[in-house]
Amino acid sequence: MDADKMSDLHEEGKNAINAPMLPIGTDIHPEDTLLEENAERIMLDPTSRENLKFKDLLKVLIDWINSELEEERIIVKDLEEDCYDGQVLQKLFEKLSGRKLNVAEVTQSEIGQKQKLQTVLEAVNELLRPHGWTIEWSVDSIHSKNLVAIVYLLVALAMHFQAPIRLPEHVSVQVVVVKKREGILQTALVTKELTSTTEMMLGRFERDAFDTLLDHAPDKLNVVKTSLITFVNKHLNKLNLEVTELESQFADGVYLVLLMGLLEDYFVPLYNFFLTPENFEQKVHNVAFAFELMQDGGLKKPKARPEDVVNLNLKSTLRVLYNLFTNYKNSE
Incomplete structure (x- = not known):
């Protein structure tokens, strides 16, 4: 066995020892292993995707977006596929805030989509940050169709603008966090709380x-x-x-x-x-x-x-x- 192969094998063994066990059914995609040093990628654990309260939260958010954007003739069916390019998020933010954003209407290229997302998220963050929101989303996470980031963003908008919807309480999901440290992939399972109690969520605003x-x-x-x-x-x-x-x-x-x-x-x-x-x-x-x-x-x-x-x-x-x-x- 030559030295290169020996080194690869040694590296693989080290990874197997250092990486905690992933939940069954979690796929690490090839692109997840191509992380830069110290970079991380977050993926929704497949079991959480099937969680009934999480599914209910997705449905409430989708129905809310569709009712807000009815006049725009926009119909959202899938949050990952319909929100990643910034178009729906732009229209939703404009409707809720009454502000027109200076962005290109339709952008097919990845660069154009990310520029649009950048403008939309800057406006959102500028609005929410002073109210104590932790920004759990980014241009890259939304554009890479990270469902948890998209849901965090929509829940924050719904709560800030006091949407006439009832968000399911205590919705938590588990996410797999993949990090690269010294060339080694490390994985961990982390619980993310997407909603708390209605009273606490409304408590950010006036209790009536x-x-x-x-x-x-x-x-x-x-x-x-x-x-x-x-x-x-x-x-x-x-x-x-x-x-x-x-x-x-x-x-x-x-x-x-x-x-x-x-x-x-x-x-x-x-x-x-x-x-x-x-x-x-x-x-x-x-x-x-x-x-x-x-x-x-x-x-x-x-x-x-x-x-x-x-x-x-x-x-x-x-x-x-x-x-x-x-x-x-x-x-x-």
């Missing part, structure tokens, strides 16, 4: 009155409920309708739609919503339609998701009704 109310003063909750019931009935009584329970009676969206018509003094055509909704989707349609009417009336987009109201989430329902109360309490 209902967080405080439900956490610290449940006795005052009935007073608030009574005020809201009095308010909504003052208007719904005009149609001979009456609410006795806030949690359930707004869950199908019908009363919300009718209430908006009464508050804004117009007739809502019956073909716009389901007067007797028969399933979850029809109820969500009604609540979402009521939210649109609220925004048409100059109110901010509700913090709640239509799905949360349909699912009898009291805090979400209270937030929506309280928003109406503060805006219309003096209307006859």
Whole structure:
């Protein structure tokens, strides 16, 4: 055996001893072994990819992007394949921030894509860093379709802009970190927390009155409920309708739609919503339609998701009704 082969064999043996065991099913691709000295590459562990909470988080983010970019006729199906070139991220950031970025519209070349990503990420980082965000993404990680980096970025944007979505709580994934030290590949399995609790995630922003109310003063909750019931009935009584329970009676969206018509003094055509909704989707349609009417009336987009109201989430329902109360309490 010649000296070169002997040296290669020795190197291979050293690698096998020094590299911790990788999880079964983790593939180290050839490009991962071509790292520069002290460079590292992070890959999602295959078992985490199948994690149901992680899959749920991906779906929530994809649905959110698609609803934000509906007018752009952009449809995202796969975060890795659709976000790496910067096009979707540019449009999403522009929509959320109301700022137009100075970038080329469509870029096919890798250099052009990375330049676009650089501009988008600089704008994102400039916005988020002052709020204490740890920047867990980079031009290279996004462009190399690193799903964990893409998700970190989207979660940060969703939370910063208070997206009307509910991110699944406590989503963690395991990633394989491959580093090159003194010519030797070292691997380690690291847990990354993508989301914490809803309260902590919202805690980066103002906690609203209902967080405080439900956490610290449940006795005052009935007073608030009574005020809201009095308010909504003052208007719904005009149609001979009456609410006795806030949690359930707004869950199908019908009363919300009718209430908006009464508050804004117009007739809502019956073909716009389901007067007797028969399933979850029809109820969500009604609540979402009521939210649109609220925004048409100059109110901010509700913090709640239509799905949360349909699912009898009291805090979400209270937030929506309280928003109406503060805006219309003096209307006859």
